[in-house]
Amino acid sequence: MDKKQGWSASAASAKSQVVNALDALTPVCAPFAARWDAEADRRAKLRTPEHLKALLKAQKDHNSARSMAAQAKSQRRTARAASNNPLNAARRAARTADKAARQQQSSTKAALKAARREYPATLRSLAVRAHALHAVPASVASWVLSADHGLTVWPVSVSAGLVGLNAAALWLGRRTPSVQLDDGLSAEERQLMTRLDPAYWVANAPDRGLSGTVTTPPEVTAGGIRCGVRLDGPWTVKALTDKADSIRALLGARTGLRIRITSGTRGGWAVLSLATRQATDGTSSLWTPKLLPADAGLMSLGLDTETGEEVLIPFDERLLVSGASGTGKSWSTRPLMATAHLRGDLVLIDGKGEEANVWEHVCRVAVEAGEIRAAIDEAHAEMTRRKRDMKRRGLSVWDGAQLTVVIDEGQVVLALVNGDKDRLQRLIELSSLGRSRGVVLWWATQYPVTDGSAPGVHKMIAPNLLTRFSLRVAGTTQAQVALDDCAHYAPNQIPEGKQWRGHGYLKGYGPRMIRTWTLDDDGVRSLPVKSWQGPAVPVQMVKAEAPAEDTKQVTNRDRVLEAVRDGARTGREIADRTGLNKGTVSRELGQLVKAGALRRAEDGAVIAGGAA
CATH class of the missing domain: 1.10.10.10 (Winged helix-like DNA-binding domain superfamily/Winged helix DNA-binding domain)
Structure with missing residues (x-):
């Protein structure tokens, strides 16, 4: 090893030790920083223009009252000097005026104090004043005493040290630990494990309104920290969930940390999960044909972020995929579409058009209004043809290749066919009657609502889409449609940011987040080319070829x-x-x-x- 490499290794080791030391100190300073920020935020919210106006008026009234009190006091002294008789009319009038002026001064002083409380100084300026109050006398004292010996400058050093200590504690408390310590836990996880310990929890829970709850020793899993919570007395899982903010404050957890509270395996118990890590960290999200399940009735959606297990969903079931713009909806749907393309036939009805640019050389796509209408008609005609074929062969379920019709964006497609009752009815029938005939509808939308002037999914289609996956959506109304009776998973609370793209919840799977597979443009283009074509004129074909009893x-x-x-x-x-x-x-x-x-x-x- 040369000198340069040795110096780099020494510097890296020293840097690692410094970072580890800072990470160990961060949890100690976090409560101080949290209290500081809370008080600073409280003061900032009180400093409104209305409160400032009230403060200025109170100051003006108090100054005026002080002036009047001083004037009345002077007049009283003058009257006393002019006459020795305490019952003199002038002295009595001056005494009464002085008493009234002093009462007015006292009243305005109390009003000024209240106005100052309503419009307080910022915490930073208050700290500067406090340090200055210490530093100025200390500097004077040091200067006076330094004539005898040099050791008397300590007051200035103490004042400067307090300023530095205050700033350092705030910086450390606001710092986010990132490194792994020797035992595999980050400093953040160490702090949370300490506060989840039953001894700490029981001692401090009453201060946060959590008296009657007791934790079990926490454990670190691949998906973060988990511990049980015993619910005594009137406590329920729902009541504990409503206290999530109090739990976050008790643990001193950062605002961005996902905290999930679910029911335990038996009554009177809840499970508290803190997503300090993900089981999918370090695992590639790229989908390849190797991920096709051996069971042809299933397809792979992604990985469970808490357990790392693969999540499978039915292949032949109708599907609703919801997600706001930028949440990775198209990327999450691509692997499912690739599965449908490799196992059968795929038709993409793209209301926006961007996704079709990648798929148009691989499968049948429809973008323009005429293409979309034709694709709907042909898929419906194929469904009808299969019905006749199944009747002729005595089948109850289609035994051939599946035709998957993917609609993205649903709002645009609905707006196109909204005035066409016949074609809208064909879409509804595709969702309600197609599954047993091997024609399956998958619906994707940014706007999972069924009401209003521009719904993302039709109210007669949504109930037929039994498999539902939701990325982040805008609000609780969208979450209700996106996940139906599992809206309490709260997909509207999924954090924003690139690192959360492709993360969502599956209806019925449980409130565990799933990271979906992704497929890039090159992966789509590498798929085999296979463009499905249905009957060009469904009505004419039925009249020409179908038996008389089928044309009714x-x-x-x-x-x-x-x-x-x-x-x-x-x-x-x-x-x-x-x-x-x-x-x-x-x-x-x-x-x-x-x-x-x-x-x-x-x-x-x-x-x-x-x-x-």
Whole structure:
């Protein structure tokens, strides 16, 4: 090793020791910095123009009252000197005026103090004043005493040291530890583990309104820190969740740290999870065909950030992908589209057009209005053709290749077909009737809402999209549509930033975040070329080739019967799939049951009868 390498190694070692020392001191100074910042923020919020105006008025009134009090006092002295009789009218008047002026001065002084509290000095200026109050007398004392010996300059040194100590403590307390210490824990994790210890928690929890909760010894997992919390008395998991801010304050955790509170394995217990690390750290997110599951009925969505396990979702299920602009929605959808392309046929209906630029040389894409209408018509015609084929062969589920229709952006496509009732009905039927016929609809949107003038997904389509994955969305309304009854996962609270792109929640999987796979442009272009083409003129083809009994108009009874064959078991499910109102569904069900085409099971579910 030459001198240069030795010097570099020594410098790196020294730097590492310094950083480790700073990381060890950071948790000690963090409470001081937190209190400082909280007080500074409180003072800053009080310094409003209204409070300043009130302070200036109070100062003016107090100065005027002081002047009047001084004048009244002077007049009283003059009157006393002019007459020795205490009952003299002039002396009594001067005494009364002096008393009133002193009372006014006292009142305005109290008002001035209140105004100063309402418009306080900044914490920085207050600290400067405090240090100056110490430094100036100390400097004078040092100068006076330094004539005898040189050791009397210590007051100035102490004052300067206090200033430096204050600044250093603030810097350390606000610093974010980043290095790993010898035991594998960061300084932040050490602090959190210490405060999650049952002894510390029980001693300090009452101060934060958490009396009656007790933690278990915490453990560090691949996804961060986890510990159990025993809930005594009236405590519930929901009540503890509402106290998340108090828990963050008790732990001294940074604002950006994700804290999750879930139910334990038995009643009276909750699980507290702190995402100080991710199990996916250091793992590539790039998707390759090697990630295709052996089970053809599944496809890989991504990795669980807490356990590192691969998350699989049904391949032949209708899918809703939600995510605001910039959250990585297109990148997250690409691996799923590649899976559909390799296993069957893929049609991309791209309302915006940018994603189609990459896929247009690989699969069938539709961007312009005419192309989108044609793609919808052909997919619906293919679904109808497969229905006839399945009837001819006596099948209940399509046994051929799956045709996957991906719509991105849903809002643009809905705006295009909104005035076309027939084509909108075809989209609805694709979502409700296509699955059993091997035609599966995947819907992606930035605006997961079903109401308003520009919905991102139609209210008759959304109930049919059973598999739902959501990246970060704008608010609670979007979260409700994006994850349905799992909206409490709170995808609207996923942090912003590039490091969180492609991270989201899967309905029914649990409130554990998933990091999706990604596929770059070159990966898409390397896929085999296969462009699906359906019937060009579906209506004419049906009239020319289909038997006479298949060309009849589809009735409400046919739709109800198809919905039951597609898996619907209740009147509500049938109404959601067909778009018919409940009264019509009930009437048609009664007639179908009476005719023997359907029958009801013991639990009330509707199933196909012997004549179906």
